[in-house]
Amino acid sequence: MKNGTVDLHIKDGRQEAEKVRTPFLEFWRKFKKQRIAMIAAFFIGFLFIVALLGPFIAPYSAVEPDYENILSSPSMQHLAGTDAFGRDIFSRIIEGTRISLFVGLSSVFFSAVLGTILGLVSGYYGGWLDNMIMRICDVLFAFPGILLAIGIIAILGPGLGNVVIAVAIFGIPTFARIVRSSTLSIKETLYVESARSVGASAKRIIFKHIFPSTLSSIIVYFTMRIGTAILTAASLSFLGLGAQPPSPEWGAMLSAGRDFLNTAPHVTFFPGLSIFITVLAFNLLGDGLRDALDPKMKD
Amino acid sequence: MTELLLEVKNLKKHFPVNKGLFGQKKSFVRAVDGVSLTIEKGETLGLVGESGCGKSTTGRMITRLLAPTEGEILFDGRDLSKLNDKQIREARKELQMIFQDPYASLNPRMTIGETIAEPLIVHNMMNKKDRIKKVHELLECVGLTSYHANRYPHEFSGGQRQRIGIARALAVNPKLIVADEPVSALDVSIQSQVLNLMQDLQEEFGLTYLFISHDLSVVEHISDRVGVMYLGKLVEIARKETLYENPKHPYTKALMSAVPIANPRVKKERIVLQGDIPSPSNPPTGCTFHPRCNACMEICKTEVPLLKETSPGHFSACHLY
Amino acid sequence: MSNRLLEISNLKTYFFVDNQQIPAVNGVDLFINEGETLGIVGESGCGKSVTSLSIMGLLGHTPGKVVDGSIRFKDSDLLTLPEDKMRKIRGNEIAMIFQEPMTSLNPVYKIGQQIGEAVRLHLKYDKKKTREHVINMLKLVGIPRAEEIIDEFPHQLSGGMRQRVMIAMAMSCNPTLLIADEPTTALDVTIQAQILEIMKKVKQEKGTAMMLITHDLGVVAEMCDRIVVMYAGKVVEEADVFELFENPKHPYTKGLLNSVPKLGLKSERLTSIPGNVPTPANMPKGCKFAPRCIEVMEICKTEDPELSQISNGHQCRCFLYEDEFVKEAK
Numbered sequence: 001m002k003n004g005t006v007d008l009h010i011k012d013g014r015q016e017a018e019k020v021r022t023p024f025l026e027f028w029r030k031f032k033k034q035r036i037a038m039i040a041a042f043f044i045g046f047l048f049i050v051a052l053l054g055p056f057i058a059p060y061s062a063v064e065p066d067y068e069n070i071l072s073s074p075s076m077q078h079l080a081g082t083d084a085f086g087r088d089i090f091s092r093i094i095e096g097t098r099i100s101l102f103v104g105l106s107s108v109f110f111s112a113v114l115g116t117i118l119g120l121v122s123g124y125y126g127g128w129l130d131n132m133i134m135r136i137c138d139v140l141f142a143f144p145g146i147l148l149a150i151g152i153i154a155i156l157g158p159g160l161g162n163v164v165i166a167v168a169i170f171g172i173p174t175f176a177r178i179v180r181s182s183t184l185s186i187k188e189t190l191y192v193e194s195a196r197s198v199g200a201s202a203k204r205i206i207f208k209h210i211f212p213s214t215l216s217s218i219i220v221y222f223t224m225r226i227g228t229a230i231l232t233a234a235s236l237s238f239l240g241l242g243a244q245p246p247s248p249e250w251g252a253m254l255s256a257g258r259d260f261l262n263t264a265p266h267v268t269f270f271p272g273l274s275i276f277i278t279v280l281a282f283n284l285l286g287d288g289l290r291d292a293l294d295p296k297m298k299d
Numbered sequence: 300m301t302e303l304l305l306e307v308k309n310l311k312k313h314f315p316v317n318k319g320l321f322g323q324k325k326s327f328v329r330a331v332d333g334v335s336l337t338i339e340k341g342e343t344l345g346l347v348g349e350s351g352c353g354k355s356t357t358g359r360m361i362t363r364l365l366a367p368t369e370g371e372i373l374f375d376g377r378d379l380s381k382l383n384d385k386q387i388r389e390a391r392k393e394l395q396m397i398f399q400d401p402y403a404s405l406n407p408r409m410t411i412g413e414t415i416a417e418p419l420i421v422h423n424m425m426n427k428k429d430r431i432k433k434v435h436e437l438l439e440c441v442g443l444t445s446y447h448a449n450r451y452p453h454e455f456s457g458g459q460r461q462r463i464g465i466a467r468a469l470a471v472n473p474k475l476i477v478a479d480e481p482v483s484a485l486d487v488s489i490q491s492q493v494l495n496l497m498q499d500l501q502e503e504f505g506l507t508y509l510f511i512s513h514d515l516s517v518v519e520h521i522s523d524r525v526g527v528m529y530l531g532k533l534v535e536i537a538r539k540e541t542l543y544e545n546p547k548h549p550y551t552k553a554l555m556s557a558v559p560i561a562n563p564r565v566k567k568e569r570i571v572l573q574g575d576i577p578s579p580s581n582p583p584t585g586c587t588f589h590p591r592c593n594a595c596m597e598i599c600k601t602e603v604p605l606l607k608e609t610s611p612g613h614f615s616a617c618h619l620y
Numbered sequence: 621m622s623n624r625l626l627e628i629s630n631l632k633t634y635f636f637v638d639n640q641q642i643p644a645v646n647g648v649d650l651f652i653n654e655g656e657t658l659g660i661v662g663e664s665g666c667g668k669s670v671t672s673l674s675i676m677g678l679l680g681h682t683p684g685k686v687v688d689g690s691i692r693f694k695d696s697d698l699l700t701l702p703e704d705k706m707r708k709i710r711g712n713e714i715a716m717i718f719q720e721p722m723t724s725l726n727p728v729y730k731i732g733q734q735i736g737e738a739v740r741l742h743l744k745y746d747k748k749k750t751r752e753h754v755i756n757m758l759k760l761v762g763i764p765r766a767e768e769i770i771d772e773f774p775h776q777l778s779g780g781m782r783q784r785v786m787i788a789m790a791m792s793c794n795p796t797l798l799i800a801d802e803p804t805t806a807l808d809v810t811i812q813a814q815i816l817e818i819m820k821k822v823k824q825e826k827g828t829a830m831m832l833i834t835h836d837l838g839v840v841a842e843m844c845d846r847i848v849v850m851y852a853g854k855v856v857e858e859a860d861v862f863e864l865f866e867n868p869k870h871p872y873t874k875g876l877l878n879s880v881p882k883l884g885l886k887s888e889r890l891t892s893i894p895g896n897v898p899t900p901a902n903m904p905k906g907c908k909f910a911p912r913c914i915e916v917m918e919i920c921k922t923e924d925p926e927l928s929q930i931s932n933g934h935q936c937r938c939f940l941y942e943d944e945f946v947k948e949a950k
Binding site for chain 2: 813837839889
């Protein structure tokens with residue numbers, strides 16, 4: 001024991017001073033450095049506030065027609081002009097923010113939850129279950145996304161709620177695949193084996209060890225996916241399958257304005273711009289998250 | 300005093316390899332091919348051998364991280380090879396493992412405290428308050444401080460992580476610890492710290508170790524008895540003094556002479572083995588060592604030598620004896 | 621006394637990561653004479669591998685940069701040499717063997733092509749002569765069926781065989797200096813014994829000087845003429861092999877020698893060096909070894925000792941020997 005006493009008590013003077021470096025702080029340190037992603041994050045935060053406050057900050061009503069001001073150009077009174085019913089486009093865009101964010105978030109949330117569960121189960125247990133889940137995913141993958149959504153709407157009928165379901169369904173296989181592939185590699189790591197060696201059950205291993213490790217890829221993909229979901233939802237509304245007039249959904253607004261493309265381009269320009277910037281912001285945020293969380297995950 | 304803790308009988312692990320386009324022709328990699336050994340309470344059995352000899356596979360089967368193809372693992376009177384999943388998890392309370400790679404064996408997203416407490420949680424031992432106390436005790440025990448409990452693995456060096464792995468294995472007061480190359484990934488000056496720690500803990504808690512390593516000097520240092528493996532078989536096993544002073548099996552002799560000695564004055568007669576270790580999917584007939592053996596006889600090419608007691612407590616599997 | 625082949629003075633190689641500068645090699649002085657084997661011993665992160673990469677000018681794809689010092693090889697300073705001249709030295713005059721025989725060979729080329737490439741480039745042999753030469757090299761490193769192996773791919777060979785191929789490749793242009801970075805660490809003991817024998821044989825036949833980087837004191841004792849011990853980016857002790865093993869001076873060297881279990885020597889307990897290898901982030905102020913040193917004094921905590929001569933050919937970086945240092949210009 002003579003010599004042992006020395007190495008049993010390692011002197012480590014700096015330990016009291018330092019903060020615990022949690023994985024979150026590590027992530028924040030890396031994320032902070034990315035200017036563009038930070039701007040995108042702020043913009044998205046701003047969008048959420050707009051969505052929450054919607055009707056309270058909109059200068060005009062989004063649905064009340066005003067036949068005095070039909071298709072008037074942008075001016076001080078109507079910042080983005082008015083549409084064919086004289087409704088203030090700026091106010092409609094503000095109220096539309098809520099719809100777009102809701103559709104984007106909720107559909108991706110459903111895909112993520114279902115896809116993650118399927119991916120974890122399929123990756124961890126393998127065998128026929130894995131085969132079955134993956135073959136179903138393959139079938140879903142064989143359809144072009146928007147076509148699949150149109151097909152689902154054709155069955156369920158048009159409407160915003162059904163758009164959410166359609167977009168959610170066609171997002172499931174991608175989540176399932178991403179989660180499955182990380183599950184497969186994490187399952188083989190030594191720390192999972194080490195958890196098994198102390199007697200941890202399958203449930204504990206899946207939820208305590210594998211799921212937290214896949215979380216970073218899920219978050220990254222979740223963010224990127226929101227952009228796509230908003231775009232798909234807008235496209236469906238544009239085709240008349242989603243939100244119905246007079247709802248101020250951005251895609252529906254685009255659709256309503258296309259007859260006046262030559263005479264009043266602002267009717268389509270501003271909703272189009274909103275879609276563009278929002279989708280871009282989510283994608284940029286996703287890129288930034290990926291670089292900070294999971295640099296290996298490059299498409 | 301010689302109370303048997305573990306008795307392994309004719310343990311085998313054959314990994315199937317699919318051949319042909321549709322996997323119709325199956326061949327087997329005989330990773331472990333009939334290993335029998337015993338471990339007494341409180342002793343350290345060292346298991347040495349080169350890569351691919353099946354020493355790690357043996358360790359993993361004893362902790363039942365792998366299911367044996369054949370054979371019995373009698374641990375404290377129970378046959379571990381016959382247990383179902385739930386019983387195995389239960390049994391792991393008494394049977395813990397320390398892994399080679401201290402960087403990969405800790406979950407990077409869990410704090411050290413959570414990691415060490417995991418065995419206690421899965422076995423429903425203690426309430427939260429006692430658990431935290433126990434974690435702090437264990438950290439002190441392995442030479443870290445309780446202050447380290449809420450930190451993450453990336454802040455620790457290899458040696459410290461290996462201490463954490465040891466603390467975790469100790470949490471449930473196991474009877475047997477299987478240590479798979481616990482110091483191979485560590486720097487020389489850190490290796491000795493960990494070896495000393497393992498010895499201290501053995502004394503303090505009356506632990507029994509199965510110590511797996513490729514390093515003959517490390518194994519000699521820590522073990523009471525040593526087994527030498529070659530190509531899935533145990534070729535020699537004896538008390539370490541006997542084995543190191545008077546190795547019987549030609550492979551053991553070659554292995555010992557191959558180790559470079561840290562003394563420039565010693566000019567040793569080295570037995571340089573010819574050729575490589577054969578693949579365990581297609582082992583040579585008879586004694587698996589015969590193509591490389593310098594004392595090979597006709598009988599070695601056809602008949603598999605059995606492990607025989609050549610002197611009291613000294614077993615070797617060679618036709619020479 | 622034989623001629624200096626390579627002389628490194630005050631080499632500093634820093635890594636630039638995350639706006640931080642990490643001194644991996646922090647003022648290394650060492651030399652190698654013609655035909656001599658120099659061992660560089662140290663633990664991970666002591667800068668031994670970075671030193672060798674600096675010599676070879678292979679820091680290109682790392683964030684590392686040589687910031688100070690000189691590396692004289694024969695008559696030229698390798699650090700100021702233009703890339704095209706450096707390329708002529710690399711592989712031709714100085715060759716290197718890496719630790720991982722699995723990844724250091726390109727899997728899509730045949731063995732013969734890989735070895736032949738350097739031969740044709742540096743020795744300007746024609747196709748036929750190259751092939752002959754390669755076969756001879758393979759025979760030299762004890763590869764059976766050399767005529768067949770030359771047309772095989774790396775994946776068809778075992779680890780030990782691949783390391784032989786690496787040695788054959790390194791020796792193919794008759795280098796004057798061979799740098800071997802942990803050449804046997806990834807190999808099994810019996811295979812390591814084979815490789816060490818081959819390296820000894822090749823060295824004897826060709827008279828090549830060798831720089832052997834390893835953490836294995838056994839390998840060093842067996843192979844080397846002179847040893848340099850490194851710790852935290854600096855040389856802490858240098859002596860010939862007998863002197864170093866029999867009369868180690870620096871507390872780190874002593875600790876290192878004592879902490880290795882020795883075959884056949886029954887010791888109940890190993891003496892160990894307490895604490896951990898310092899990371900660049902928490903590098904101690906004075907002597908880099910002070911926090912782990914059992915003979916630490918006050919001065920060690922504030923000042924970093926110089927590498928000074930104790931006796932002929934024996935240098936040590938420690939305040940303990942302040943009085944013994946030979947007071948003369950190096």
